[in-house]
Amino acid sequence: MNENMSEQSMASFIHGLPKAELHIHIEGSLEPELMFELAKNNGVDIAYRSAAEVRAAYAFTDLQSFLDLYYDGARVLVEQDDFYALAFAYARTASAQNVRHAEVFFDPQTHTDRGVSFETVITGLRRAFEDAHRQFGMTSKLIPCFLRHLSAESALETLEQALPFKDWIVAVGLDSSELGHPPTKFAHVFEEARRHGFETVAHAGEEGPPDYIAQALDLLHVSRIDHGVRCLEDPDLVERLRRERIPLTVCPLSNVKLGVFPTLGDHNLVELLDAGLCVSLNSDDPAYFGGYIEDNFLAAQEALGLSRSQLRLLSRNAFEASFLDEDAKQVLIAELDRYSE
Ligand code: HPA
Numbered sequence: 337m338n339e340n341m342s343e344q345s346m347a348s349f350i351h352g353l354p355k356a357e358l359h360i361h362i363e364g365s366l367e368p369e370l371m372f373e374l375a376k377n378n379g380v381d382i383a384y385r386s387a388a389e390v391r392a393a394y395a396f397t398d399l400q401s402f403l404d405l406y407y408d409g410a411r412v413l414v415e416q417d418d419f420y421a422l423a424f425a426y427a428r429t430a431s432a433q434n435v436r437h438a439e440v441f442f443d444p445q446t447h448t449d450r451g452v453s454f455e456t457v458i459t460g461l462r463r464a465f466e467d468a469h470r471q472f473g474m475t476s477k478l479i480p481c482f483l484r485h486l487s488a489e490s491a492l493e494t495l496e497q498a499l500p501f502k503d504w505i506v507a508v509g510l511d512s513s514e515l516g517h518p519p520t521k522f523a524h525v526f527e528e529a530r531r532h533g534f535e536t537v538a539h540a541g542e543e544g545p546p547d548y549i550a551q552a553l554d555l556l557h558v559s560r561i562d563h564g565v566r567c568l569e570d571p572d573l574v575e576r577l578r579r580e581r582i583p584l585t586v587c588p589l590s591n592v593k594l595g596v597f598p599t600l601g602d603h604n605l606v607e608l609l610d611a612g613l614c615v616s617l618n619s620d621d622p623a624y625f626g627g628y629i630e631d632n633f634l635a636a637q638e639a640l641g642l643s644r645s646q647l648r649l650l651s652r653n654a655f656e657a658s659f660l661d662e663d664a665k666q667v668l669i670a671e672l673d674r675y676s677e
């Protein structure tokens with residue numbers, strides 16, 4: 337490390353910054369090379385001939401155009417070891433970027449609808465994150481998400497499948513196509529999840545209107561909002577998010593790739609921070625959106641001219657917004673406080 341930290345380059349400051357990642361879909365960390373390897377092992381046909389061809393196909397116009405390819409790519413994941421390989425690869429990369437703690441989404445229905453059991457998926461993921469903890473010291477928690485384009489009944493079945501693995505799961509989430517699938521559709525299943533002791537989170541205000549954020553708070557009683565960037569359209573909602581200190585897990589590269597903002601320079605991250613909101617930076621689907629958490633920090637810093645204290649605040653917010661217990665949070669925040677110029 338540089339002796340004179342004030343001369344430390346921005347890139348190395350960002351690299352070394354202790355981080356937590358709270359918005360990462362493990363299926364979205366499937367790199368084309370692993371996709372090919374698993375397709376071959378499992379005899380799954382894929383529409384591409386090379387990793388370069390896969391990457392070239394990742395030109396999205398909106399959330400749905402991404403989701404179509406993302407669900408298609410997930411078909412190569414069949415065996416428990418495939419989920420292990422996927423999760424271990426993510427943990428290795430995240431740890432190398434100084435992620436100390438990750439809260440990781442997975443989409444059970446994407447797999448159970450193809451005959452891959454909930455148990456196969458979660459056992460592979462769990463083993464990988466246990467090994468990653470031993471090898472890299474990174475802690476993690478798992479968050480199965482309900483696919484909001486499917487029915488509430490299907491979500492309820494998924495919740496039932498999750499119950500035997502309750503001890504491995506911190507929260508349930510809600511993802512997939514937002515428009516036309518408001519949180520209200522899942523009020524009952526989230527109530528059931530909370531009755532079983534799970535925390536709750538939901539994607540809201542990515543493509544959907546600010547009212548979906550309010551619904552997620554009022555009807556799903558979420559502790560965090562994933563994305564939430566459209567909150568700025570409703571000043572009363574912003575004031576509520578600030579007052580109640582509801583975290584937003586923001587994903588800048590994702591937002592640009594899916595057309596939520598035309599360019600990173602147009603992103604409202606600084607306005608969200610200036611409004612006093614508990615914003616963190618995350619990668620969402622790193623294999624599809626051009627980078628992992630460090631790439632998001634670097635790109636956002638460059639496009640928006642973020643200062644070191646803003647970058648530090650983003651990391652602090654992530655630790656605060658995590659589902660770690662208070663002692664574990666304080667250990668990480670103390671590490672962050674020691675990391676300085
Ligand atoms: N939004 C909704 N669903 C998703 C996303 C997202 O950004 N990524 C993976 N599933």
Ligand code: ZN
Binds near residue numbers: 361511620
């Ligand atoms: Zn997401």
